[in-house]
Amino acid sequence: MISVIVSIPIMLILSVIQSVAVSRVNIMSGSADIILLAIVSLGVTEENRKIFIWALVGGIFISFISAMPAAAVITAYLVVAGITWIVHKGIWQSPILAILLSSFIGTVAKFIIDIIALQFLGINIDFPATIKMTLAPNLILNLFILFPIYSIMSDLAKWVAQKEEYEG
């Protein structure tokens, strides 16, 4: 329960930081996604078992800010959470390798979901240019700030787990 309660202010703060600062730091058209990285970072920690709740809360907050359809945003973050869960449980137990792989696959998956949503909105997409101008910079920027986010979120996950054990 504490994990769910904590997810609300944390994801709210991350959403604000994303909108105010992170989205303004661009390489070409791409920018980092700290919500995605937070979900991935939480997903590879042993302590956090409510990653899908965090993804849902993050998706809801981002959908308030973004002009993207809410369903696409929330689905994208839930898919990222699912990918992280599968990668961590099924492929790599090591958190470092798991977050690298999860953030890479998660970024690509979110990109594909966004593209599909934009197609539904009737927006023309130059696919090769979009990959070059958006996806590649997204991957690079996500990689840059992945480990700082991971260190913060893993500490937070440990703290939440301790509180939950104490409460339980």
Next chain:
Amino acid sequence: MNSISPRTLRYVVAFLFIIGLILLSLGGVVRPFLGIVMDPFVTAQRWLSERYMAVYDFFTLPRDVTELLQRNAQLENELSNLQSQVIQLQEQLRETEVLYSLLDFARSRPQDQYIAAAVIGKDPSPFLHYVIIDHGSDDGVQHGMPVVTQQGLVGRVAAVTASASRVRLITDPESVVNVRLQGQNEDALAEGSITGDVTLGMVSQNVTLNSGDILLTSGLGGNFPTDILVGQVVNVEKTENELFQTASVQPVIDFAGLRAVLVIKNFKTINIQPLLPVPVQ
């Protein structure tokens, strides 16, 4: 002879001796001798002075260092305070400059009424080009209102909450602005894209399009007021077998550094959709 006492004689001799020494010293004759006599004293005094100062420093310097360190820390604190003040003042100055230029723009278009707003965020999606401003319906902002700066057209309000609004930039893929070429009676469309590039389309092949041509809003479609600067033509693409020629447009506004905008509040957008012809089934 007896009148000169031996004592007086000694005084006279001593006086003469002294006078003689003075005269010799003035002539520079005594200096080498004085040097021989004084040098050991000077050396000894220097040695003693150095030792004394070393001992003095030993007892006094640590206290001075502590004082200096305290003073240094105090000055560093003052310096950092002053530096932060300088940064704040520079920030205020920059903001004031932006507001002054917005005010100048507003004065140059007295027919329009404006709501000044600060840009407080950007759409997190890298595909869409929206900014969030700190004024909403409580301040009179409504959906569809055009947004400008002193430089030119920014976009239009796409969503409104009580205290904030989302503005669709002209670089957004869903943005289409009716423009006209300055100095020519030709209309065209400026369309945004996912990558943030603006393209000029629907320009007849008969029109002479050159790099550097200025684009202004035409007012067609009823979405934007007329004669607001949009951008400049950069690259012209003219293919013979195409119906229209296209061109890349460099918007006049640096959207990455957008800090404050003006929402035109007395402009009524016109929905021309019902007037458009419906295709016969």
